[in-house]
Amino acid sequence: MTVAIDRATGKRRGDREPKPGPAGRLRRGYQKHWYAYVMIAPVAVVLGVLVLYPLVYGLYLTLTDANSLNTARTIGVNHIDATYKFIGLDNYADILWGPTAYDRFWSHFIWTIVWTATCVALHYGIGLGLALLLNQKLRGRTLYRLILVLPWAVPTFVTVFGWRFMLADGGIINSALDALHLPSPQWLEDTFWQRFAAIMVNTWCGVPFMMISLLGGLQAIDASLYEAAEMDGASAWQRFRFVTLPGLRSVSSTVVLLGIIWTFNQFAVIFLLFGNTAPDAQILVTWAYYLGFGQQPRDFAQSAAYGILLLAILIVFTSFYRRWLNRNEQQLAI
Amino acid sequence: MTSTTAETSAPLSEQRSKTPRRARRRGENTLAGSLASHGILIVASVIALFPIAWLVYLSLGPDTDDYLHPGGIWDKMTFDNYTFVLQHTQFFDWLKSSLVVTLGTTAIGVLIAATTGYAVSRMRFPGYKKFMWVLLVTQMFPVAVLMVPMYQILSDLQLIDNYFGLILVYCTTVIPYSAWLLKGYFDTIPFEIDEAGRVDGLTPFGTFFRLILPLAKPGLAVAAFYNFLTAFSEVAFASTFMLSDDKYTLAVGLQSFVSEHDAQRNLMAATAVLIAIPAAVFFYLVQKNLVTGLTAGGTKG
Numbered sequence: 001m002t003v004a005i006d007r008a009t010g011k012r013r014g015d016r017e018p019k020p021g022p023a024g025r026l027r028r029g030y031q032k033h034w035y036a037y038v039m040i041a042p043v044a045v046v047l048g049v050l051v052l053y054p055l056v057y058g059l060y061l062t063l064t065d066a067n068s069l070n071t072a073r074t075i076g077v078n079h080i081d082a083t084y085k086f087i088g089l090d091n092y093a094d095i096l097w098g099p100t101a102y103d104r105f106w107s108h109f110i111w112t113i114v115w116t117a118t119c120v121a122l123h124y125g126i127g128l129g130l131a132l133l134l135n136q137k138l139r140g141r142t143l144y145r146l147i148l149v150l151p152w153a154v155p156t157f158v159t160v161f162g163w164r165f166m167l168a169d170g171g172i173i174n175s176a177l178d179a180l181h182l183p184s185p186q187w188l189e190d191t192f193w194q195r196f197a198a199i200m201v202n203t204w205c206g207v208p209f210m211m212i213s214l215l216g217g218l219q220a221i222d223a224s225l226y227e228a229a230e231m232d233g234a235s236a237w238q239r240f241r242f243v244t245l246p247g248l249r250s251v252s253s254t255v256v257l258l259g260i261i262w263t264f265n266q267f268a269v270i271f272l273l274f275g276n277t278a279p280d281a282q283i284l285v286t287w288a289y290y291l292g293f294g295q296q297p298r299d300f301a302q303s304a305a306y307g308i309l310l311l312a313i314l315i316v317f318t319s320f321y322r323r324w325l326n327r328n329e330q331q332l333a334i
Numbered sequence: 335m336t337s338t339t340a341e342t343s344a345p346l347s348e349q350r351s352k353t354p355r356r357a358r359r360r361g362e363n364t365l366a367g368s369l370a371s372h373g374i375l376i377v378a379s380v381i382a383l384f385p386i387a388w389l390v391y392l393s394l395g396p397d398t399d400d401y402l403h404p405g406g407i408w409d410k411m412t413f414d415n416y417t418f419v420l421q422h423t424q425f426f427d428w429l430k431s432s433l434v435v436t437l438g439t440t441a442i443g444v445l446i447a448a449t450t451g452y453a454v455s456r457m458r459f460p461g462y463k464k465f466m467w468v469l470l471v472t473q474m475f476p477v478a479v480l481m482v483p484m485y486q487i488l489s490d491l492q493l494i495d496n497y498f499g500l501i502l503v504y505c506t507t508v509i510p511y512s513a514w515l516l517k518g519y520f521d522t523i524p525f526e527i528d529e530a531g532r533v534d535g536l537t538p539f540g541t542f543f544r545l546i547l548p549l550a551k552p553g554l555a556v557a558a559f560y561n562f563l564t565a566f567s568e569v570a571f572a573s574t575f576m577l578s579d580d581k582y583t584l585a586v587g588l589q590s591f592v593s594e595h596d597a598q599r600n601l602m603a604a605t606a607v608l609i610a611i612p613a614a615v616f617f618y619l620v621q622k623n624l625v626t627g628l629t630a631g632g633t634k635g
Contacts, residue, residue, distance in 0.1 A: 033460065035538040039453035040465060042446040043509055050506045051472055054483035061482060071486070130378055133371050147379040153617035154386055155567035157585045158606045162389035165603065172388060172404060204385070258473070265476045267570050272589075285476045292482055293574055300482045307479025314474040 062091050062305040068298035084301070091305040104287075105306075112264065112283040115199065119266075120259045122203045124252075127210025132244075134211070135218045145215075152208035160272040163201045164188070194274060194281040202269045206262075210255055217251030218244070253325055261314060284310055386610070393603035415604035425605065427580040428587035429612075431497065432566060435583055438501040439565040443508040444557050448550070450509075451516025452542050456528060472510040477570045480506070485574065495577040503575065504565045512557040519553025520546065555620045562616055584609045 066084040095105050130148060134141050151159060166172050167187035174184035185193040221244065229239045270278075270286045276294050284306060292303025395407035396414050419425050453459075454466060484503060485494070493499030523546060531541035547554075566585075573586045582590060588605055 033457070036453045036457035036459040039449040039457075039538075039542075043450040043469075043513060044465075046446065046505055046509060047468065047472060050484075050502060051475065051480070054480050054487060055475075057483035057486065058479050130375070133375055136368075136371060138368065138371055138375075144375045144379060148375075148382050150386065151382050153563075153614055154610045155563065155585065155613050157567055157569055157588060158389070158610045158613075159385060161588065161602070161606045162385040165392055165599070166385060166388060170403075204381070208382075261474050265474070267477050268567065272569065289477060289481070289570060304479060304482045307476050307482075310476040311474055311479055315471060318470065318474070 058304045059308060061301055062308055063088055064301050065091075066300040068296070068300065071300065091301050092309070095302065095305055095309065105284075107280070108282060108284050108287050111195065111281075112285075115195070115202075115283055116260055116263045118199050119202050119206065119263045120256060122199070123206040123210045123259055123263075124256060126203070126207050128214050128248075130207070130211045131214035131218055132240075134215055148211060149208045151204055152212075156205055156268045157272055159205060160201060160269055163197075163204075164273065167197055188274065188277075191278070191280040194278045198270050198273055198281055201273060202263065202266060205269065206259070210259065213251060213255045214248065217248045220251075221247035257318065257321060260317070264314060265310070389603055389610075390607050393600065393607045395600055397600060415600050416608065419601055419604050419608060423601075423605070424580060424582070424587065425608065428582050428584045431576070431581050432583040432585075433612075434497050435500050435504070435572075436562055436565040438497065439504040439508055440558050440561040442501065443505055443512050443561040444554055446505070447509050447512035447516055447557060448547065448554065449542065450513040452520050452546060454513070455517045455520035456525070456538075469510040469514055472506070475507075481571065481574060484571075488575065494575055495581060497581070500572060500575055500583075501565075503571050504561075504568065507568075508561045508564050512561060515557050515560065516550070516553055519550055519556070523549050559617070559620045563613065566613055 063086055064084045065087050066082075070084040071082050095101065134145055134148075138144075168174075169186065169188075173187070177184040185196075187193050187197045225243050225247070226239060229243050234242065264283075265285050266283070267285050267289065270281060270283055271289065274281055276290060282290065288303050288306035288310070291299045291306065391407065392404065393415055394411040394413070395404070396410060396412050454462065488494050488496075488499045488503075491499070493502070527545055527549070528541050531545045532538075536544065566583075568583075569585045569589070572583045573589060576582055576586060579587075579590065588602070588609065
């Protein structure tokens, strides 16, 4: 295990190589780097052209009042030139503290945070529990693993669709609740239950990834550590606390970060579950999409400004997260 | 190396447990413990399976409102919905679009990501850390940030309503994570192999293509699987960038189906099941590699 960590950080390579003279080092370095740059060039080009350029362009759009009525467009044979104008930071000011800013931005912001925290906690908790169960010597564990990964294998839009049947007013879930004499909530109409349903469906979709990743992490923990702990008389809980959890650290910190990023930007579940019918259950991403593409006229500038704000939130969060990891001397697997 | 350690521990503890009063082996449960494990796993499996099984069951009911009284379906099960969808809708157009876009994304994404993953796994070039940071940040791009400008750019290039345009868009989301994933996998392939290749006179490219790629098949399978699923189930870009209904992907097609045939939920269910099949088949093909790949590399540090 320790070897693997060293390899990931590349320390071992550095230690191992014989030190050539400065000129030789330069030449060798140049040689090595030349290959490296050629190898990353395709991705660098793709990201530069398809991510960086649109990003800069999007950033520019947020400083204008562009919408679908004043951008350049072609109707039939007539080409209409863009007429939107530069308005500086007005979009951001309007979103963050303009009139009704709370209803448009802050309420969605709070719900997005709650959504992300709850979903990731559930993903991780359930995923870890199932991974621990699957890591035992157990009859039929391959079959269990195969079944439990299934929600990941079926495209989200299909599963969400199935859930919509189940959550509908007369659907199986409410029928079952009725049969048990429990209250049957209006899953797809009432705000609280919409949110509850969204978290439930997203948890169902997201657990398999966590489970498989953590299972990978568990299998990478050296078995001799457990044997040593057992000889020292460690109880099951102590083995979990002092061998399993530290062994999972780098996997955990990575999948939790990815989970947070993905859940924060989770578009499909909420969009497909409610469409445009649930303004209060929209997280920031779906709300931004609604502004840019779900209404007429389409408000491109505000939509892009939401996007930039979302990106800023995530980058700030990730920077702090990494710093926090570094302080605890944990490794992020990048 | 990871899986071998787990396996070799078994015979070790077996030897030790040949003492007369057999101690419980490590990793072996008491009866109660294993019953509880099975119990929890069965419940979890049921929860994982049920929504899909239920969708399949509903798709067999001939009437539009059957999902509201599912008990009645049992007596009148039929495949009529499937024949209708296959014969009277644009299902095959959508399937074709989906396959073109998905396979294109998978192939391009894996190819490009593989060289990058190898480079960041083996070579410490100046700017390495920044590059990894860029790959991570690219994961964070919400649809809304890129969609508006991409829409403008693609329409300037006349790539709206064009398969290639959609493939390009998907590559931006798929490549950074694939590169990351593959880097993790390449890290687990012993560096000695590279050195052996170099001693035998191979260039880094030669080492990569002739030695490392064949060894990295499970990792490549995971990346391919991830790319396939991402492209296959993406909705936002596809529904915005594909305009003519014979170029819809399945995800968009199903959505349009919802609004056009709103009352015919039985047909929608059948379509959904038909869509899930190619994904499930693909999943079945790669699943053997999937766990090995993720276990060995994937997210491990």
